[in-house]
Each structure stands twice: as structure tokens, then as C-alpha cells.
Amino acid sequence: MTPQVVSFHYVLRDESGEVVDSSPREHPVVFLEGSGAIIDGLEKALRGMPVGAMRKVALAPEQAYGERDESLVRSVDRAALPVDEVKLGDMFQTGPDRHAPVVRVVGIEGDRVKLDANHPMAGQRLFFDVELTDRRAATAEEIDHGHVHGPGGHHHH
Incomplete structure (x- = not known):
């Protein structure tokens, strides 16, 4: 069966x-089924829905952003960060790749900064x-490229 391009509105x-x-x-939101563009539990919930349908979807952490993993929290030297000023809640990408x-x-704590690589919603139930x-x-x-083209999707230049 051909993958579908699905469009939906949501409130989380x-x-x-x-x-x-x-x-x-x-x-x-417009996504290609099976592309990994949205969390698995939500994609599964949308799979059989007819156009125009509305649904409430409750997801356990393992269907959403996973459980918290304390091994993803580590302390680094402030000097290792790419900015001069740092404050609680700041977010950094750990490399040049967008992924x-x-x-x-x-x-x-002094010259040490504690960083958490867990998704901010890890360990939470989502509604x-x-x-x-x-x-x-x-x-x-679209299937070949793994993403949606045209309105709401990716545009090649």
C-alpha cells in the first residue's frame, strides 16, 4: 500500500x-507516514482516521518521547560551551548536523554546567x-526522498 501524506491539527x-x-x-502539520517526522504513538493513532475526524489520544512515555534516562545528564566545563553567557533553561545543539x-x-555550579540531553517531555504522558x-x-x-513536497512540506530550490 502506498504511504499516505497526512495533514492534521493538534493541541497537546x-x-x-x-x-x-x-x-x-x-x-x-503535514507528514509522510513512516518517515519518523512525528512520534510513533501519534502516527499510529492517525493511521485509520477518516478526513474530518477528531480524536483524543493519550500516549504513555514509551509511545512518545521515552522515559527519562539519567545517563543523558552530565556536567561539563563552562568553557566547553559555545557561548559566553549561560543560564538555566538555555538549549544548545551538540553539533553542526541538524539531527x-x-x-x-x-x-x-561554578565553572561546571549540568546539561540534560533528554527531551523536555521525556517521562511524561501526553494528551x-x-x-x-x-x-x-x-x-x-516523496516516498523516495522520505518527506512531503508542496504545500506544508519541503521545497527543493
């Missing part, structure tokens, strides 16, 4: 019911309200 809430993120009304892990500053707005067969080129 944390366990306390607070809205953490949402898609802008005029720009649904390089992102770390968050979670502690500062999505989703609305499926469009579904179409992916083109051969």
Missing part, C-alpha cells in the same frame, strides 16, 4: 491539562486532541 496538553503546544489554525542532540542547561484535515497518496518522489 500535559498531565495537568495545561496546553503545551498546538498547530496554528492556518497551517496543519545532533539538543541539550538543556539544568544546573550551574493530544487531533483533527485529521487531509489524506492523500504520497508521490513516488
